[in-house]
Amino acid sequence: MTAAFVYKAGVLHAEEVSLAHVAAAVGTPFYCYSSGAVTSAYEAFAGAFSDRPSLVCYALKANANLALVRTLARLGAGADVVSEGELRVALAAGVPAERIVFAGVGKTEEEMAAGLEAGILQFNVESLPELAALNRVATARGVRAPTALRINPDVDARTHEKITTGRAENKFGIDLGRVREVAGLAAEMPGISLQGLAVHIGSQLTGLAPFRAAFERMAALFGELRATGHDLHQLDFGGGLGIAYRDEVPPAVADYAAMVKQAVGALDARLVFEPGRLLVGNAGVLVTRVIYVKEGAQRRFLILDSAMNDLIRPTLYEAWHDIVPVSEASEAETQAFDIVGPVCETGDTFARQRPLPPMAAGDLLAICCTGAYSACMASEYNMRRLAPEVLVRGQDFAVVRARSDYAAMLSRDRLPGWLEAVDGAPQGAA
Ligand SMILES: *Cc1c(COP(=O)(O)O)cnc(C)c1O
Numbered sequence: 331m332t333a334a335f336v337y338k339a340g341v342l343h344a345e346e347v348s349l350a351h352v353a354a355a356v357g358t359p360f361y362c363y364s365s366g367a368v369t370s371a372y373e374a375f376a377g378a379f380s381d382r383p384s385l386v387c388y389a390l391k392a393n394a395n396l397a398l399v400r401t402l403a404r405l406g407a408g409a410d411v412v413s414e415g416e417l418r419v420a421l422a423a424g425v426p427a428e429r430i431v432f433a434g435v436g437k438t439e440e441e442m443a444a445g446l447e448a449g450i451l452q453f454n455v456e457s458l459p460e461l462a463a464l465n466r467v468a469t470a471r472g473v474r475a476p477t478a479l480r481i482n483p484d485v486d487a488r489t490h491e492k493i494t495t496g497r498a499e500n501k502f503g504i505d506l507g508r509v510r511e512v513a514g515l516a517a518e519m520p521g522i523s524l525q526g527l528a529v530h531i532g533s534q535l536t537g538l539a540p541f542r543a544a545f546e547r548m549a550a551l552f553g554e555l556r557a558t559g560h561d562l563h564q565l566d567f568g569g570g571l572g573i574a575y576r577d578e579v580p581p582a583v584a585d586y587a588a589m590v591k592q593a594v595g596a597l598d599a600r601l602v603f604e605p606g607r608l609l610v611g612n613a614g615v616l617v618t619r620v621i622y623v624k625e626g627a628q629r630r631f632l633i634l635d636s637a638m639n640d641l642i643r644p645t646l647y648e649a650w651h652d653i654v655p656v657s658e659a660s661e662a663e664t665q666a667f668d669i670v671g672p673v674c675e676t677g678d679t680f681a682r683q684r685p686l687p688p689m690a691a692g693d694l695l696a697i698c699c700t701g702a703y704s705a706c707m708a709s710e711y712n713m714r715r716l717a718p719e720v721l722v723r724g725q726d727f728a729v730v731r732a733r734s735d736y737a738a739m740l741s742r743d744r745l746p747g748w749l750e751a752v753d754g755a756p757q758g759a760a
Pocket of ligand 1: 389391392532571604606608
């Protein structure tokens, strides 16, 4: 966690706001984000590149909460979007269109049209069929689509297999060996304006070496394509810099920046970055209440009011999250708990054999480092309501996404005519 979440008078706070106070006001579970933590993460990253033409496009897929995106937009961040929905959030948050990059391996023609309509900075194109589709859509509108080719540099990011994206066997990007040919075709297309190259090799990287290997390849390719007549001016290095969930030691931003500058040398290009997790991951916690303490035959369970539908990272990525009591433990004594949710799956487990002070029903816990890939991946599985999201700034807090409500959830379903009740009598009732 960051300095934004600290105990004050024995209670965990987000900046100046007591999480126990928020729990009493909005109920549990809820996500809580710190504006200050997001701001310092953005400023540290953007500041490391302030000596070069550069643009930091926050990857909305890490957390597309409107208030969070607006917080970043106000600091000057651009946006990296992967769907029309995220494009709409970025625009609604006030990100200028000329700072929006549209990424993703499967953009539809409707999404391309929405991006062109908005006048975004760039489409990162990942295949020849996608390039042809973008050309069609742009030509039909009488415009040229600003385009970068996303390259698959065939580098192993050495991260979790579900979030590695830069190996030749992954679905992402254009093979290194075909880039020259695809660039040549792009140059012939009336609806395409080829302006750069892009790469993104994976998420939660904790070493610089894979980045360095990919970026050096990109810089060389960029220079080569420019020498053969392509008017490239933008080099997009994607996101992927990891954060410390446990005992990982991710590269410091300053070291990452030094490596980038070394890899690009004197290359005359505007650098684009797409960090997601790095900007928001440490800026959020999930606050949840213990419903029951259950003594199993072999283990002691804490059954929480949050579940895998609220936070799927532990079961999806085997992710480790620190879990701490909101009321600071007075005793040094700890017990080992399996910390689980109420969903009917064994996978609904946040942590196993975790040492915590003695806990009782009603106690509050904070699941740490859940600002990224957490609330945005939540679902209503088991017909559970989506947890609300709260943003803190100094002494202020606000609910920035409401808890979903049962009436709205039920009203999305429709009964076909043959199942509708006659005269209000339930079918089958005698
Ligand atoms: C997921 C993704 C990002 C953000 O990755 P982080 O690990 O959150 O920084 C950036 N760019 C692209 C293309 C992505 O798919």
